[in-house]
Amino acid sequence: MFTQKDKESLLMLLDGGKIHMGEQVKIFEEAFARHMGVKNAVAVSSGAGGMHIALLAAAVGPKEEVIVPPLAPVAGPNAVFYQGAVNIFADVDAATGNVDPKDVLARINSGTKAIILHHYGGQPCDLQPVLDELKDKDVPVIVDATHSIGASYHQQSVAGLGDMVVFDFGPGNQIYTGEGGMITTNSDELAQWLRMFRDEGFVREKHLLSKDEGPWHNEMQDLGYPYRITDLQAVLGLSQLERLDETVARREEIAKRYNEAFGSMEEVEVPEEVPGVKSAWGFYPLLLKEEKLIANRPRLFVQLKMQGIEVQVKHYPVFLHPYYLWAGHPDVCTLEGSRAPKAEEFYQRVILLPINQTISDEEVSNIIAKTKGILTAF
Incomplete structure (x- = not known):
């Protein structure tokens, strides 16, 4: 499962003495975004955590409806419940297990706040009809790409298809770091929200602070969660990304x-x-x-x-x-x-x-x- 290079990467990091979220996470995020051809990648502690903060970034709130896939990890529908929102299940295509875009579109109404799609078993679902329908609507599409690292849809990486695409680095996946995940997005604004929500609501960039108390100052600007990934996971993921x-x-x-x-x-x-x-x-x-x-x-x-x-x-x-x-x-x-x-x-x-x-x-x-x-x- 792990190569000699994986092990050497971990040992080099351990020799440095720092394994919390730091420079290696940033390097991994940038490398992942380049490999997938997207603007932003935000590393998180798990795919489930990624689904949660994606819904936060989409501003899904109590009693709002989210259309979700039935044959998928529970992370997406669970995150809907975390937000006090309502799961509306669309049915699947009987041949592939992927959600049927016609059934998704039939369930969209004035109460629909977001849509979650899923690539069953790593095979991309037919998401273009959904993306086309919502192109001019304020209904974000979040894609659970748990098993889909390296998949493509009409010669385009699935990482860029959707407002936010969530990957998981758990057991059995193409990149395995024990736990961990990544959210990709072409929106700089969404990436900023995602980084804040994964870090307990804290903002650390000086130009985004509401005031300057000194070089040590950072601020909690919203209610976030401890969904940080460690440099240990990042160097392991980076090593595996090279042979994806x-x-x-x-x-x-x-x-x-x-x-x-x-x-x-x-x-x-x-x-x-x-x-x-x-x-x-x-x-x-x-x-x-x-x-x-x-x-x-x-x-x-x-x-x-x-x-x-x-x-x-x-x-x-x-x-x-x-x-x-x-x-x-x-x-x-x-x-x-x-x-x-x-x-x-x-x-x-x-x-x-x-x-x-x-x-x-x-x-x-x-x-x-x-x-x-x-x-x-x-």
Whole structure:
């Protein structure tokens, strides 16, 4: 997982004696912004923290509505609740698990304050119709790009598509720093708000202070949160950023082998190839087709695990978590039927095969052979 250069970068920082948020964070932010082709990058303690302060920067407040994706980490919808706002779930495209832009647009009304989109599994969603519709409206688009570091949409990095785009550096992602994340934006004003909110509301730049008490002076100008990242995480992220293209290319190779191996099987469906979209392959979703397989997915999961295959299942439709059932929108939580039926159907069919840059060709062959054998046996 970690290279010799990663380890050397950490040791050099430790030798310097300072590991809190400092110069290395600034260097990492600037390098990330350059690599992604955007004006600003703001490092944060986690992707979840990034989603929270993105909503703060978007000025989302109590009882305002935010349209959110159902098949995504809970960080985005949770942040809506942090702000006392209301989650409005849009449904997904049944083939990809990505939010359906038509359903998003159908849910926009006068009470819509912001929209959160998500790139399921690292494959960019079709966000251009949403961006076009909102071009002249004061409704910011925040993108949860948790699994999408290095993905592109019509030859443009996903980092520049949306008012704010939030990345996560947690386990399984293309850059892994233990915890940590990054928010990209082409707005200097939003970047300024984000930096303040991630630093407990403090402003430290002299030209932004309301008064000058001396060279030591800084001010808390709003209510922020302790969402700072450390220089330790920054140097690790910077080292991995240098090989990001290689990391994504390796994941793409593995995905291609999976597609070739499982594409001809009647029992399953491989991820749909969407023209103009380059996935970062945060994970590899294999969709079960046979009713017997779907009904026996728990047994299938256990058998794959017993064969040493690190299979996963995610994301549970957010609105089905008990808290969301108890604290849902008062106007819709008592309605009969699903709030996003296609999302529920997709979740019931999906299993995720291992995909990361450290898996060898031999291991990929082993995963394919064992998975095929178990699917056929069922």
